[in-house]
Amino acid sequence: MPRRAPEAARGFVRYISTRGEAPPLGFMDVTLAGLARDGGLYVPETWPTLDPAAIAGFAGRPYAEVLADVVAPFAVGSLATSELARMAREAYETFRHPAVVPLVQVAPNTFVLELFHGPTLAFKDLAMQVLSRLMDHALAARGERSTIVVATSGDTGGAAVEAFRGSAQADLFVLYPQGRISDVQRRMMTTAGADNVHALAIAGTFDDCQAIVKGLFNDHPFRDAVRLSGVNSINFARLVAQVVYYFAAAAALGAPHRKVAFTVPTGNFGDVFSGYVAARMGLPIDKLLVATNVNDILARTLATGTYQVRDVVPTTSPSMDIQVSSNFERLLFEAFDRDPRPVRAAMASLAKSQSFSVTARSLGAMRALFSADRAAEEEVAATIRTVRREAGYLLDPHTAVAMAVAEKEPRDPSIPMVVLSTAHPAKFPDAVEAACGIRPALPDWLADLGGRLETSTMLPADLAAVATYIRTHSRAASAGAGAAA
Ligand SMILES: Cc1ncc(COP(=O)(O)O)c(C=O)c1O
Ligand SMILES: N[C@@H](CCOP(=O)(O)O)C(=O)O
Secondary structure (H helix, E strand, C coil): CCCCCCHHHHCCCCEEECCCCCCCECHHHHHHHCCCCCCCCEEECCCCCCCHHHHHCCCCCCHHHHHHHHHHHHCCCCCCHHHHHHHHHHHHHCCCCCCCCCEEEEECCEEEEECCCCCCCECHHHHHHHHHHHHHHHHHHHCCCEEEEEECCCHHHHHHHHHHCCCCCEEEEEEEECCCCCHHHHHHHHCCCCCCEEEEEEECCHHHHHHHHHHHHHCHHHHHHHCEEECCCCCHHHHHHHHHHHHHHHHHCCCCCCCEEEEEECCCCHHHHHHHHHHHCCCCEEEEEEEECCCCHHHHHHHHCEEECCCCCCCCCHHHCCCCCCCHHHHHHHHCCCCHHHHHHHHHHHHHHCEEECCHHHHHHHHCCEEEEECCHHHHHHHHHHHHHHHCCCCCHHHHHHHHHHHHCCCCCCCCEEEEECECHHHCHHHHHHHHCCCCCCCHHHCCHHHCCCCCEEEECCHHHHHHHHHHHCHHHHCCCCCCC
């Protein structure tokens, strides 16, 4: 059978690598590829835009329809809009709230955007439920299998397990940092009871897990042999699906006729980069406020222009206990006017000396839209208590990091501030109870989670050990495979 020409060679919307040394690909190829072959991250060659009337029209529309309209321009030529619309409809049928992403007002002109009504109670479901459908569709159409790896600090892993368990096309390997996530998060990964899901407890941090995943992608013979794909936010399809809720929330609050600001609890910089994409597409965003816990590399970088890795400190918002923040590379590429050479230099410096600096001009470009601050552990707990007392609303610790930062930051009171609520408080019951004395219960459909049988494999934080495990257990590897994208 003749080999398929890559989509990009067939005149589709092209995606380019932030490091400039990988072949351009089309949307579905990028979705299956994960990391670019030069170690960089894919972004579209140009940002599509939506006109103000289209944005205004999102208010009150079903969320799945908004997704189809926002994502379609990124997939022109690669995927029929009717297929995308079907996938979106099916994806959001798994959600437990009719609005999918409801907005709740907690103070004058301050809103919480609840992104946790999906099957694993975190914002990751919003993109993962679409991504699994996109990948299954592409793999089935091509008659291919795939080995999916994912590094998680707690939430991406559970969302991936839920989205891919039972997939006929894919085997999923989830790397989580042993002992550094909540019990609920761990159980969501270890109780799938599906042959195609492998939960790997890594003796290390999330940064170790993510470095191993990138190492697997950068080992081209391995990558090709197992047909490697990734569902972390290195995958552009994850990010584009997350752009949708910025549009939905802003339109509900009067955009495009009114500016809206967002505070985003941040770790791997994927969620907030999706906000940047929304701005590039024409959404009038006043400000994107990056909120970190004490693992504040992003806040320090935006303050000083120097990205300097330190040891990670365990916190009550474990999903944000991250130092090497993958998607910052995409922002660097933008801030360097899309010149891949300084991106390569920065990434080489990061690999060699754990740090790099950006020019004053690039820092200025970042600060035009982004600002940043951190919340210490006592501020997080105090915010959970205060918001509960004053607004009768229970925040999870990640959302509380964002709320604490939003409250500290000087702001124009006439501009609505939307705080992204990335997880349900019941995923972190110990931290919430310690902060305010209330122990949030899991919803009914997860009430038996604590009693389900757990299966996981402990491995050292070692690239070769993980690669060997995957080679042995991946059905894509044992079926034999040709070159991947
Ligand atoms: C609950 C929660 N909040 C916030 C974040 C940070 O999001 P991002 O990594 O996209 O910056 C994560 C992890 O990604 C998370 O799981
Ligand atoms: N906080 C994340 C870390 C991985 O982020 P991703 O957005 O790149 O998948 C998690 O919960 O796993």
